[in-house]
Amino acid sequence: MTLIRRILLRLLTMAITLFGVAVIVFFVIRVVPGNPIAMMLPPGAGEEDIARLKALYGLDKTIPEQFVIWLSGVLHGDFGTSITTRQPVLGLVLSRLPATIELSVMALVVAVIIGGALALTGTRRRGTRTEGAIDVANGMALSVPDFLWGLVLILLFGVLWPVFHISGRVSPALDLPFSTNFYLFESVLRLRFDIWADLVSHMFMPSLALAIPLAAIIAQLLKQSLKETMNLDYVTLARTKGYGENHVITREALPNAVLPTLTLIGVQFTFLIGGTVIIERLFSYEGLGNMAIDAVINRDLPLIQGIVILFALIFTVVNLVVDLTYAALNPRLRHG
Amino acid sequence: MSFLTIENLSAFVGPAPILRDVSLTVTAGEVRGLVGESGAGKSMIGKAVLGTLPPAVRVASGRIVLEGEDLLAMRPRDRRRVIGARAALIPQDPLTALNPSRRVGPQITNRLVDILGWTRHDAQVRALELLDEVHIPEPERVMRAYPHELSGGMRQRILIASAFAAEPRLIIADEPTTALDVTVQKQILRLIREMQARHGTALLFVTHDLGVVSKICQSLTVLYGGKVLEDTRVGDFFAGPTHPYSAALLAATPKYTDPDASLTPVPEAVIDGVRAEIEAFDRMHGHV
Structure with missing residues (x-):
């Protein structure tokens, strides 16, 4: 199968997946208890007021009718209007998206660096106490979920030894000369390393909390496949050619051992993005996840729909990228 | 002149001896067969020389001297350099001995460039020459291919070319035809003999097949349970082995001249005799 055909097929599957997600979320949030109209009206509002507001937001129609109206809007790029903020959903969501992307990617990078370093060290020192220590640390990191790591980090670096910012995305006092919401990225491009440092200081704890469990998974799986690969004949052959342990691990074994880990990182990265919802809340980080929780609390139906669709889009794109990588x-796959 | 000498080599896995006081020599340009059934320790000897013993194996005593260099006494780093420059391995299974994610070319040239300091261009020219020597058509194309695009026989030819690349003085061939098709086996065996003769390289040929030994070796060492039972010239061996186990092994080898003859296994009595001999050896050395 050619690359183009593979991509086209994946795009088709993505469209079907997104449609399925749209259907499910649309119906589920209308079936569960809780009603946005009730939350907007002052106590003692009459039946008439309720009916008027329902009509205003299109909630007087049947759910399938609402779905068709909403879907045709979405296909024209209109995701509706947020009930709580009365702003277009698309604009709201896109303004928060960069913050979440930056946080997730930073967490991913941290996880890959920590996990990769642990796996390589564990392989280099296999059979020694160092490897044992790495295994124990992995087990601990895996058995604690990301939000608890968040709390632990707050205690460590927010209370005991307060070196990092504990909440928010950037210090409010700073003047931001940015034209996009990709602050971290833009601060580098504009060489504003003072702002960059402030952003990193804010992102340090949330990204580390998200990264720790993923780092442990990467370390464990990569170390396992590295150790298996190290026993293969081509690695032995490289040793007889005069290559030392470091070369053999990084040049001969790693490129082959990394493939299963890569697939796993793809899957786990989507979990990590899911984890941003709670972590962003914990650290009052102004991203998509934090907005999602507010939207659910306020029963802001159009906003919930928009956010869920966007998350689903991110997940499918991540999976596509992993497959292509x-x-x-x-x-063997390239030619087969 | 002997340039590989193994003296009284003993090795253990935990308390269990796997090499028992092994001594043998290989002279320059000689082809020596290392013969024995699986578990006899023949591959372990090759690994001990190349420094690729599994971590569980502990060498307890003995010396391995390659061209005056006492390998076991050297620092690992220096030893790797000596092995990389003067010795090479032709591995057993060509399907797993090439790195699947790298092209063939660099896998032949990497030792020359990284270890021996050749220029990339010289190494490239040398690799093309060698691929031609091992009768690979279109060497330029093969250099750019990935291993999975080539057949098992082709891959073994590449590995042979790679083994001869740095003009090593010693090549250890670890059952290099066992994993191949019967039809390909003969060609590969002929190729190894041809390359060995052309380059004058000494060859330590690990095999369980006496038929192969008779075709390619000048001398052979028969092993059982990690112990040398017989060390002799090939001509003398096929004229009449001195050790009863060797004689039984020879009798058990299928004759190419008479493929329909029934196979005779090595008799139990002979095996028992060898085991008794090994037990006596262990008692004497306190390995029990």
């Missing part, structure tokens, strides 16, 4: 790294 996998094909690019594995020559």
